[in-house]
Amino acid sequence: MMYTIIFNMCNQKPPDDHSGRLYDKYREIVQEYISSMVLPSLREKHGEFMLQELVKCWMNHKVMVKWLYRFFNYLDRYFVYKWNLPSINEVALTCFRDMVYEELKGKAKDVVIDLINRERGEMIDRALLKNVIDIYVEIGMGQMNYYVNDFENDMLAATAAYYYRKASNWIMKDSRPDYMLMAEYCLRKEKERVSHYLHSSSEPKLLKNVQNELLIIYSSQVLEKEYSGCSSLLIVNKVFDFTPRIMT
Secondary structure, eight states, X not given: OHHHHHHHHHSSOTTSOOHHHHXXXXXXXXXXXXXXXXXXXXXXXXXXXXXXXXXXXXXXXXXXXXXXXXXXXXXXXXXXXXXXXXXXXXXXXXXXXXXXXXXXXXXXXXXXXXXXXXXXXXXXXXXXXXXXXXXXXXXXXXXXXXXIIIIIHHHHHHHHHHHHHHHHHHHHHSOXXXXXHHHHHHHHHHHHHHHHHSOGGGHHHHXXXXXXXXXXXXXXXXXXXXXXXXXXXXXXXXXXXXXXXXXX
């Protein structure tokens, strides 16, 4: 019924062709929904509760866009195509990006990075993290610049800072074999972290960061530690052999 009404409104001769007005009205409807329903529910929540609400709103938004497309797809197939305009799906996703994502991306990133740091010592909701991080990927509509610039760069910097603090403590109190085992353990856990909730493109960058903080920076200190029964040459080889083995 709704599709038929829209079809008829778009198949009139000018000035009775309402295609342009319907296209603009579609954007207005989505913006009004976000302003009146989505943003108020998000602004009143903080921390993990804000992340949970953000994920729920994003999922609901995608469902809404899917159903609206059933009614407005005639606009896509003819009016949008004729005038080379953004598709109605792009319009709806852009509204969410401009109104919701841009407002909350920084707060969400800070909470996510805090959860990642906490997960290195305790259990956290990995499914929630994955769903939030997926928003950074999906909001780019095929481009990774939002994920990289709004999340990944700061996540990598926070990871480097985390392991810088840890390494400075471990190198002072642990024996050489214990330190090497801890370094290998950390590299393996970071690779697992990627598989659980980070985008796969982050893996080489993340492992390089961790290797640098744990092994490259402290390679001379590691070699200076007492280690009976193993030659320095073997230790050097082991230090620089970690990442290739971890990444396979």
